[in-house]
Amino acid sequence: MINVGIIGCGRIADLHYPGYRDNPHARIFAVCDVDAERAEARRAEWGAERAYTNYQEVLHNPDVDAVEVLTPYETHERVAIDALKAEKHVSVQKPMTTTLRSAERMLMAAATVDRIFKVAECYVCWPPIAEAKRMIDDGLIGDPIGMRIKYICGPHGGWDVGPSTYEQQLAKAAQGYGLETFDHGHHEWATAWYLLGEVERVSAWIDSEDGVLDCPSTIMWKCRGNKRYGTIDFMYGSDFHVPTKYYPNDEWYEISGTRGILLINRGTGGILEGPIISVFNHDGWKHYDNIPSDWGEGFIGSTRNFIAAIRREEPPLLTGQQGREVLRFATAVQRSARKRREVYLDEFGRVFPGLHSWRRRRKERKHVIVGARRLNRLSSLGSTSRYASQAKDLVLKMPERFDATKVQGWEGVVGLHLLKDRGAPEEKFALRIGADGIEVVQGELPEDALVTLRMQAGVWAAILLGKKRIETAVLTGKIKYEGRAEEALKLRNAFGL
Numbered sequence: 001m002i003n004v005g006i007i008g009c010g011r012i013a014d015l016h017y018p019g020y021r022d023n024p025h026a027r028i029f030a031v032c033d034v035d036a037e038r039a040e041a042r043r044a045e046w047g048a049e050r051a052y053t054n055y056q057e058v059l060h061n062p063d064v065d066a067v068e069v070l071t072p073y074e075t076h077e078r079v080a081i082d083a084l085k086a087e088k089h090v091s092v093q094k095p096m097t098t099t100l101r102s103a104e105r106m107l108m109a110a111a112t113v114d115r116i117f118k119v120a121e122c123y124v125c126w127p128p129i130a131e132a133k134r135m136i137d138d139g140l141i142g143d144p145i146g147m148r149i150k151y152i153c154g155p156h157g158g159w160d161v162g163p164s165t166y167e168q169q170l171a172k173a174a175q176g177y178g179l180e181t182f183d184h185g186h187h188e189w190a191t192a193w194y195l196l197g198e199v200e201r202v203s204a205w206i207d208s209e210d211g212v213l214d215c216p217s218t219i220m221w222k223c224r225g226n227k228r229y230g231t232i233d234f235m236y237g238s239d240f241h242v243p244t245k246y247y248p249n250d251e252w253y254e255i256s257g258t259r260g261i262l263l264i265n266r267g268t269g270g271i272l273e274g275p276i277i278s279v280f281n282h283d284g285w286k287h288y289d290n291i292p293s294d295w296g297e298g299f300i301g302s303t304r305n306f307i308a309a310i311r312r313e314e315p316p317l318l319t320g321q322q323g324r325e326v327l328r329f330a331t332a333v334q335r336s337a338r339k340r341r342e343v344y345l346d347e348f349g350r351v352f353p354g355l356h357s358w359r360r361r362r363k364e365r366k367h368v369i370v371g372a373r374r375l376n377r378l379s380s381l382g383s384t385s386r387y388a389s390q391a392k393d394l395v396l397k398m399p400e401r402f403d404a405t406k407v408q409g410w411e412g413v414v415g416l417h418l419l420k421d422r423g424a425p426e427e428k429f430a431l432r433i434g435a436d437g438i439e440v441v442q443g444e445l446p447e448d449a450l451v452t453l454r455m456q457a458g459v460w461a462a463i464l465l466g467k468k469r470i471e472t473a474v475l476t477g478k479i480k481y482e483g484r485a486e487e488a489l490k491l492r493n494a495f496g497l
Helices: 011-019 036-046 055-060 073-085 100-111 127-137 163-174 179-196 296-310 320-339 353-367 372-379 385-396 457-464 470-475 485-495
Strands: 002-007 026-032 050-052 066-069 089-093 117-120 144-153 199-206 217-223 229-236 249-257 261-264 277-281 284-288 412-419 427-434 437-442 451-456 479-483
Touching: 002 011, 002 055, 011 296, 026 036, 026 055, 036 050, 050 055, 055 073, 066 073, 066 296, 073 089, 073 100, 089 296, 100 117, 100 320, 117 296, 117 320, 127 179, 127 249, 127 261, 127 277, 127 296, 144 179, 179 199, 179 217, 179 229, 179 249, 179 320, 199 320, 217 320, 385 412, 385 427, 385 437, 385 457, 412 457, 412 485, 451 457, 451 485, 457 470, 470 479, 470 485
Parallel strands: 002 026, 002 066, 026 050, 066 089, 089 117, 144 229, 412 451
Antiparallel strands: 144 249, 199 217, 217 229, 249 261, 261 277, 277 284, 412 427, 427 437, 451 479
16 A cells, blocks of 8 residues: 655645545555645545644655645745655646756656656546547547647636635736646646647747736647647636636647547536547547546546556656656747747757747748748759659559558549650559559550649659658649649558658
8 A cells, every 4th residue: 555645735635635535556644734724624534644734744754655746836846856855756736846947956856766756737647638649549530730729717617716726826927927828738738748749849929918817828839850730729708607617717629630630529617518529530520428528537547647657557647757848848838928939949958049049940941831932942952863763663663652541432543754854764654543452554644544743753753752742843843734633632642742
């Protein structure tokens, strides 16, 4: 039995408790809160053996194996580091701390002991988001390419929040930590990281109607190493009532993929009715209702993950390093809004972050495929004639790379006319696509072709070799076509061009 100490017995602690109720492997052994009356009330309610008002007493108790740090996040560093020095397993409530330097100090402390150190983030452990992750990994919508999040809050609905909590929130707002875009926003940044991957850069517009609440806001981001983009809107309705038993806010998610769309229709509240998750792909719509969707389930999942990680049954989620990455995302959002510019996550820690960002933007502008100047530059980039001698063999091998799942139901004929190019002779082919696959016929161009493409042999070879994109070749005039252009798009998808 793992004995756990709960440090901080406020509202969030109420959501962590169910993960220990009837848990066969762990129990709440001790509780701690600066309010002695509240600590004693939680001890009696949860059946704990000890109640303290000083967290050091929890750490000095040799019977305590692990602690959940649920105090205000500006205190997380001190409490977590002290707990790690006391050789306790540590789960710290999101966000792990307030600055990246603080996060580094926490990670350094964790590296010195053989103990679990994780960030308690309920959204990545919440069943609808965890199930969406599994569906995406299973390829239900293909490769994810984008994400939209809609978040709205209001003054009405949900549970009562005590005056001390409001005082803490106002103090955070006064220090520049947005109650929506930083405090609650951490959930959204963790979800975006979890479903789309690590983030490269951020653009944020954060406004306020009353000088305190950071709404309305719109934030955009781009993921690292790919062309996945995301957006989120934070909105506040001054007379809005949220149907929820938790905080008066709600959100829902749309993830687009190369072959479908996934919708998560639940959040903190219940504004959207109907299925929990909906997926649209080549099979049409499919709806999923048998997924636990109560917001509190995420806290139970995070707590159980903590205990399972201590028992070496599964990895912690979020690890300290992952928590720092999400914090870096959140910090970039705040900096972008404050500096009124795009922020790259790798600029943190640099002596001249603004200069680094400017150089990145200047370099990457050259790769934006928009406008005549860009197309003219692309058309003059490098000769493809050196690939011409490979063109014929590459065309004959096209059946090996044909993926019928990307163009289900596609049948017809495509003509390829390769022009003489650096010693490679003129070649003509017919690509006959049917239910049984594809056949390449060499010789005359087919009269019944849906579309016929005409280009230098080296251009087509470069496309098949992945050296050039078919869209770029068409836009720069390297490929001429006759017939239905939409069939060329199917050609691109079927062969991954």
